[in-house]
Amino acid sequence: MHRLQYTYYLNYFTGLLFMVILLSGCSTTRHLKPDQSLYVGTSYEFDGYKSRHAKREVKSIVSELQPKANKKFLGLKMKLWIYLHSGDTTKKSKFNxxxxxxAGEAPVFYDAEINQQQSNVVETHLYNAGYFTAKVDAAAETKNKKTKITLNVKLNPPYKIDSIFFPQGTNDLYKxxxxxGEETELERGDIYNLENIRAEKERIAEVLRNNGFYYFRSEYLIFDLDTNKRNYKFNLYVNVKPTTPYEALIVYRIKDVYVNTSYSINADSVVLVPDTIKGEPLYYSASDKSFRKRAIGRAIFIRKxxxxxxxxxxATLGQFMGMGTFKFVNVRFxxxxxxxxxxxxxxxxxxxxxxxxxxxxxxxxSKSNNYIGPGLRVSTRNRNTFRGAELLVFNxxxxxxQQIGKNTGGVNSFEFGPEVEITFPRFITPVYVSNPVGFYTPKTRIVVGYNYLxxxxxxxxxxxxxxxxxxxxxxxLKDHELNLININYxxxxxxxxxxxxxxxxxILLQKSFEEQFIAGLTYRYVYNEQLIPEKKNQFYFMGSTDLSGNTISLLKRVIExxxxxxxxxxxxAGEVYAQFASFDLEFRNYFNLDQYQKLILRVFGGVGIAYGNSATMPYLKQYFSGGSSSIRAFRARSLGPGTYRDSIATSSFFDQGGDVRLEGNLEYRFRIGGMFYGALFYDAGNIWLLKENPQLPGSQFSNSFLNELxxxxxxxxxxxxxFFVLRLDLATPVRKPWLPKGNRYVIxxxxxxxxxxxxxxxxxxxxIGYPF
Known part of the structure; x- marks a missing residue:
């Protein structure tokens, strides 16, 4: 019966889609004037030389050419169709x-000027990519009031670097x-690329500014090309413009440093007197006792x-900004x-x-186990606790x-707890560790908390x-977090x-609840390209490890x-302690298709290994799958382990935990209008146990894990x-791993x-918030 209904819906949808294609294909050009045609895009073909590099360069610029043809969805210009059939908007119809x-999109008409514009743009791009003799011709072809442009690209091989020459001379600037130049990123044999030349100019200018040339700018450098060589090679000569101002040609030293910790544009200037901080002479406010001078001195890397x-x-600017104590930081010369x-x-x-x-x-x-409800938080902050820019937070x-969703049983929970956290803007370690010289301020955290659930x-x-x-x-892009002590009781x-x-x-579940003293070390590393908004393909990586109980076991062996x-x-202290190691890896790729569309691919893998003093992972350190930020077609923490299915667990609070977790997610996000966005997603994953548990048949991880996703x-x-994201995701299962083999796909x-x-x-x- 279900299969007949499925076939009926599929045939109905296919027929409807076919009719829509026919209607939209005809009606988007029917109302055009005789001299009008729709611009439908640009293609290209090569005449003569071509290579992978040439194809890549041409493809990249053609994809960016203007104008853009009307957008398609599933092969249909639906937005254009809506625009053309929206009626008379001069009338008082808000819906129209x-x-x-x-909802609609205005038609993009072909104009003869587009040919020359696109040819010029592609020729310029190819010249900047090393094809100095490129020639591009455009031809337009119109059929059924739809015009397509074809670019004929005539190329010779690209020019490559033969040698690089830097200015000779004995003055400080040339040296x-x-x-x-000894660390240049340009190499012999590289194809000429204007962006690489610009980057090299800026790199050299930055090296010069780090060596005393305060006023030097990249525009004072000239990169001359000598292309009078055979085999499409050129020499590159680096020179300094003759019109460069004198100030940019000399080295500058610091004569005096003035530090004002009470600066205000609305107040009279503060008297700064000669002083010494950490042995370095400078001018400082004698009347301001808000900070210990040593704390201020740690952030200053500018020396007399x-x-x-x-x-x-x-580095000085970044260190003061990173303290979190100052509203305004300015370092000028x-x-x-x-x-x-x-x-x-x-x-x-x-x-x-x-x-x-x-x-x-x-x-x-909002929690990963589908618990949602109101919460109240009272927070107090002291931004300069010990006069060293320490941040003390009391929460x-x-x-x-209430747990929401199908078959949750209406379980509710109450949670309450105080927490005290103090953050120091430096490393505080048992042995001396120097604070790095850089824009970012290192932090030491001490957290003490109590929680009742x-x-x-x-x-x-x-x-x-x-x-x-x-x-x-x-x-x-790179963040580190290392907790030398991480204790949970x-x-x-x-x-x-x-x-x-x-x-x-x-029994294994009972042990996981018995071993509730967890003491160990954790480390987490994050690489996040989402902090570069203009990057079209943003990569995210997270790697973490949690090692617990090893030091205690070593002391037990040495002492006892x-x-x-x-x-x-x-x-x-009378409590069984846990001993385990866990390792997590997470990869994400954010493909920004345009300003309002993106495609996200996520892969997560984690494993927890109990050994020594423990037979199983502590319950709070186990892995769970299913829920609003996991496999959204299944209730929170209800999946697995493996092919096991507990009928009691699926209708109550109890969560299904495991030692291994694998997940993959594919999500397409798009803007609907205003602050409303839509998404289409596909999730896959599960959890497993490393050791066989007779009470949970089918739960052990094996080489057939792909069939158990x-x-x-x-x-x-x-x-x-x-500042706030409310998310609603409606999902349905495609494959249920607990069903018999051959019957697991339920679509x-x-x-x-x-x-x-x-x-x-x-x-x-x-x-609340995006899933990833």
């Missing part, structure tokens, strides 16, 4: 106006340029009598003497933020949450945590009879001479107000007209 201006360095300039050149005064002006702030926040809590939060009908959970670690940025109490029965029936094992686990697809609606049972099917297979995820 919306169709034409928002510095030759020094910079040293040559000017752009790197130290930017001025000539020390209008007559005698070569000396600069440095002025570091700092405007403080209020030391104390308090905030009351009403939150909408008091509470929330009441009540899950109605199951248990109460009390937890304590202590974190001591560091955060630092290697660059704009969790105690479960008031267990209900139903929950106690679950523990009794599953005991080799720990899971059969007779050792304890610390759950799959789902769906559509999404998002309200994106920049052929698609029957949205059946209430029973909808109840079993449609899942609405409500969440």
């Amino acid at each position: 106006k919306f169709l034409r201006t928002k 510095a340029i030759r020094m910079a 009598d040293e040559i000017y360095s752009r790197k130290n300039h930017k 001025a000539e020390a003497d209008s007559v005698t050149k070569g000396f600069l005064k440095s002025f570091i002006n700092l405007t403080k933020l209020p030391r104390w702030t308090a905030r009351l926040e009403l939150e909408a809590v 008091l939060s509470g929330s009441f949450e 009540k899950r109605s009908g199951f248990f109460n959970l009390t937890s304590l945590k202590l974190i001591y670690g560091f955060k630092w940025k290697e660059s704009l 969790i105690r479960v109490s008031n267990k209900s009879d139903a929950f106690q029965q679950l523990l009794t029936e599953n 001479g005991r080799k720990v094992n899971s059969e007779n686990p050792a304890s610390l 759950a799959m789902g697809t769906g559509i999404g609606l998002r309200f994106d107000a920049n 052929d049972e698609f029957d949205p007209g059946s209430s029973a099917w909808r109840s079993e297979n449609l899942l609405l995820n409500i969440a």
Whole structure:
């Protein structure tokens, strides 16, 4: 029956789509004037020389040519069709106006001038890519009032670098340029590329500015080409413009440094007196006692009598900005003497933020296990706790949450907890570690927190945590987080009879709840190209590891001479401690198709290995799959492990945990209008156990894991107000791994007209923020 319904819907949809194609294909040109035709795009062909490099360059510029033909969706110009059939917008019809201006798209007409414009653009691009003799001719062909342009590209081989010559001479500037040339990124045999030439100019100029040439700019450099060579080669000569101002030709030194920690544009200037910070002479405000001078000195890399360095300039600016204590930071330079050149005064002006702030926040809590509800957070901040720009934060939060979705049983929870966090703008370590010289400020974090969680009908959970670690940025795109101490102590109490029965029936689950003292080390690395908004293809990588219990086990062996094992686990302060190692990898690619469309591919893999004192991973460190940020066609944390399916778990609170997690997501995001966005997505993944568990048949990870992946697809609606994103994702399963082999794909049972099917297979995820 289901297969007949599926075939009926498929045939109906195919026929409807065919009719729409016919109608839209005809009606988009029917109303054009006799001398009008639609521009439908540009193609190209090569005449003579061609190579992969040439094809890549031509393809890249042709894809950017203007004008752009009317957009297509599933091969149809639907937006153009809507525009042409939106009616008379001069009448008082808001709906017609919306169709034409928002949903529709005006026709793009062909004009003869486009031929020459596109030819010129492609020729210029090819010249800048090394094809100095390129010739491009355009020809237009019109059929059925649709015009397509074909570019005929005539090329000779591209010009390549033969040799690079830097200026000779004994003055400081020429020496510095030759020094910079030793690390040039241009190499013999490279094809000429204007962007690479510009980048090399800027690199040399930056090297010069780091070596005292304060006023030097990249536009003062000339790169001359000598193409009078055979075999399409050229020599490159680096020179300095004769019109370069004198100030840019000499090295500048720092004469004096002035530091004003109470700067305000609305107040009288502060008297700065000679002082010394960390042995370095400068001018400082004697009246301002807000900061310890040593704390200010740590952020200053500009030194009296040293040559000017752009790197130290930017490092000083970044260090003060990274402290989080100053509202305004300005580091500027001025000539020390209008007559005698070569000396600069440095002025570091700092405007403080209020030391104390308090905030009351009403939150909408959304968690990965589909718990959602109101939350309240009270936060107090002290931005200069010990007069060293230390940030002290006290948080008091509470929330009441209800688990939403099908078959959740209406489980609710109450959570409450205080937390104290202090952040130091430097490394604080048992052994001395120098703070890096750079734009970004390293941070040391100490966190102490308490949390009480009540899950109605199951248990109460009390937890304590202590974190001591560091955060630092290697660059704009690279972040590191290392926690040398990461301790969690969790105690479960008031267990209900139903929950106690679950523990009794599953020994490994019981052990995972017993081993609730977790002490170890964690490390996380993130590389994120989303911080470069103009990049079309943005890559994201996250790698993390969590090592727990190893130090304690080593001390047990050294001090007590005991080799720990899971059969007779050792304890610390009367509590069994966990010993494990986990490793996570996550890859994402954000393909920005245009300003309002993007395609996201995500792959996640994680494994947790219990050993030594533990037979299984602690419950809080296990992996879970399913939910609003995972496999959205399945209830939160309900999947797996493997092909196992617990009928009790699927209708109650209890989550399915595992040692291995694999997930893949493909999502297409597009703008609907205003702050509303849509999405189409496809998810796949599951969790598994590393060791066989007789109570959970089919849960062990094996080489047939690909056949045990759950799959789902769906559509999404998002309200994106920049500072707040409300997300609705409606999903349905494509493959259910717990079904018998051969019957796991369920897409052929698609029957949205059946209430029973909808109840079993449609899942609405409500969440805050994007899934990834």
